[in-house]
Amino acid sequence: MCTLSEVGKSLEHLPVLSDTSFHDLLRFMKFSCMVKPAIEHHTVDTHHPPENLPGSVERLLVGLLGTRIDVIQSYWVLLHHVVWQAEVVVPSANDIQQFNRYAYGDIYPPTYVCLSSDCPNYQMATQFTLQYGVLLIYTTSMYCHKCFRRYHHNFSVHKSTNTRTYYYGVPSTIQVATHFFIDTPLLELFANAKVFGWLSSMNCARIYNIALAHSNAYILNNRHAFAMAPEAEHMGKSWPCSLQMRDEDVLNGFFIYSLLLDKAEKQSQLILVHDSQHRARIDAALIAQNKEMEGIGQEAYPHACDKCFVVLDNEHGQKVKIQAAVCDGNTIGHPCCAVHDCKMPLDSHRLQFCSDHQNLCSICAVEGCNFPCSPGSKTCHIVEHNKLEEAYYKPAKALFQLHARLTRAGLSVPSDSVIGDEGEDVGEESIECDGKSDKGNAYRLKARFGTRRTHNEQLIMRPCGIILARATFYGSEAISAVNEFAKAVFPTPQSTPEYFIFDNNCKLRAHQEAKQDHHFSDTALPVDVFHFNSKHKETDLYCQQHCNPAAFPDLLENGKWRFNTSICEQTNVWLGGYQAILRNMTVHRYNFYLDEMIKRRNRHVNSELKKAGIHTWLLPIAAL
Incomplete structure (x- = not known):
């Protein structure tokens, strides 16, 4: 239990509480204990008090105590251990009357997940944390039969509107995929790694899996230096969800985290379509945010x-x-449409033209040529144009020939050395021919076979x-x-x-x-x-x-x-x-x-x- 002398020393480091009274501290303690079930409901480890109060609880205490949110936050820094260890607090009649003006009591079941193993809401998941590494967790959702809303960890879904409405503020853990959650401090680390280290999402995931997923990663990665015999990892062997962070989890987490930060700064909520595919659902929010950023939209503009x-x-x-x-x-x-200065987005990176210019796929790829393409080719019947296409794809054909020789010799071909299809070929975007032309020495044939940028x-x-x-x-x-x-x-x-x-x-x-x-x-x-x-x-x-x-x-x-x-x-x-x-x-x-x-x-x-x-x-x- 925290002593009065410790509380007094802590007050010296909280100047915002320099004028606070003992009466104010007692009222904060009483009201905090009354809403403790709501705090516990948002806490992963209920054996220890959270570092920060949930946003809804902070706003409630601001109204109850008639003070500022920074004062409430300082109270919690000072007294969170006292509140967490308090067993019984008896409020006065005036306290209860004041409490009922702003809130209502919360009663929660003793478990946060469904205990029936055959329930579809009883799901196993993986949580990636910065402090504890990888955690195996159970998740569930709650449904209200009166307002027809299903409440998930980060958002609620209304039955009639089918919209995914995220809660106010920024949660401590963000769901980035159906069975994967990433803690906010870890996403903040990734975001700064991207800003100052140019780390890709794949490299962020690799660093986490190798160096942060286990508390003793430095030993596991250097077994010989620590004289530790190699042994198989048994944790999570029977767990249905992967314990390896994926690059798509990092990128999805970055997008959702950034959107939630922006909404929290504007004191609004993130609302997305619930049923659509994840990429389409996120893209709708990204497009709206991108529009706000145009021109004078950057926060540092003034x-x-x-x-x-x-x-x-x-x-x-x-x-x-x-x-x-x-x-x-x-x-x-x-990647963009091959038509000069066309701003219509591509439906896929495998496409060369946008939906408005798809008809040009059947036209010869050589600039200035309007003849239709020959069957199975991107150029027309003109020999010089065919030579351009042959020159463009010659390196890939040569590699396939070498692979064929290995196969005939009875050797296997490494799978990662096989070139993908044409849609994945984004090497040279265009090619020129230096050969002679009827139009003079200064004329060069130009063609575009790959993706324009x-x-x-x-x-x-x-x-x-x-x-x-x-x-x-x-x-x-x-x-x-x-x-x-x-x-x-x-x-x-x-x-x-x-x-x-x-x-x-x-x-x-x-x-x-x-x-x-x-x-x-x-x-x-x-x-x-x-x-x-x-x-x-x-x-x-x-x-x-x-x-x-x-x-x-x-x-x-x-x-x-x-x-x-x-x-x-x-x-x-x-x-x-x-x-x-x-x-x-x-x-x-x-x-x-x-x-x-x-x-x-x-x-x-x-x-x-x-x-x-x-x-x-x-x-x-x-x-x-």
Whole structure:
């Protein structure tokens, strides 16, 4: 039992309780003991108090005690052991009257799962935890015959609407598949491993299975070093659910966890269609979230700090703000329709065209050729076009020939060395022929047999390292597309920066003048220092006049550049680390994944700025 002296020492580390009274502590203890059954119902190990109260209990205690949620949380940190060990607490009549205004008592059965082995709700499952490793668990659901809802661990399902409504807040354990659960602390570890280590879901699962699934993994993995004789693992041999974490479990957990975090931050609930396939059910939520992220959707969008927002005195002695933004692209992408700049998602990665352009599958793959394909081929009857296709598939045919020789020699062929079907062949996307042509030496035949990918990911950033927005460019890094992207990120005159830095600003400015687009009329368009020195000609007078960074004195401070105009180039090193991970993701998952990585990275950059003593703040959205 916790002593008064220990409680007093703990109070010193909880400044939020500096003005609390002994009466307040007693009331918290009494009410907490009254709702203890509800707390236990949300606790995995009922022998020990949970580190945090369930969200519903926190909100209840806030109403009962008439205080703030951070005070309730501090009370629990201080007294959770006392509450858990208390046997009998007798509330007063006033306490009961107060309690009945906000809540009702809870009575639960002595078991949380059905004890009938032939019951369909009596299910065995696997729980992956960070603290205890792999746990073998039983799960069940509860059905209310009055409101027609079935209550599962993370969500409830209504019989008539057939919707899956997740509970408020973020649970301590998340169901990622029918028989698999992952603890939230472990999912948080995976999310940060993805942000700072570019770990794929497969590598996250491998690390967990090898190093975290067992408490003595360091011994099991190094038996000779610990002089331990090899022995078979018996745990879970008869368990029907795998004890090995799968990469799809990690990825599903990441998506659900991220969605629940977002809903909790907005104090809303995640609602999905219950009957649909898991991928389709999740994709619907991802699409909605992706839509919110477009343009000004990133939470760090209103960021400002001393490294990207400065106030200067002009020649008239007036205060003027100087804000800069930097734009650049990175050539990572996802599979897309082979038609140039088509944004319709593919129904499958095995397809080359979207549903709107499926008719082009029967047309010769050579660019500019409109003849139909020959039977069993992707090119037409023209010999030169057939040679392109033969050259493209020649490496695969050669490998099959070598396999055939091994088989004739009586040797088996390793299964992992067999090339998949054409839909899985994503090596070279296109091929060219250098041979002579009737159209002249300068003409080259081009064909596309594999999957086309989007051209690049475009970023707009603050010089301090905060990423404001991201956009996928499908066909090319066209100047018109950059202009439209910039207008989406800075949609009002108040939001436009004083300086917009882009490596091809001379073409961007010329485009705006030709279109008589005055959206950025108050924004200077210099080229960043590196690209201006290496990519722009001295003889280009238009570029020198309008885009030379040295022509803008506000960009200089004591002979040095005030802003880091190469921030996008540096950030692209981080962004490029996701190329292999995202290569074959569907467009909706690709966009959600990248936006989540950016959001988490922005939070880290902002915290590092504060640690460095740099003043940061948020600008009011209305002013932008």
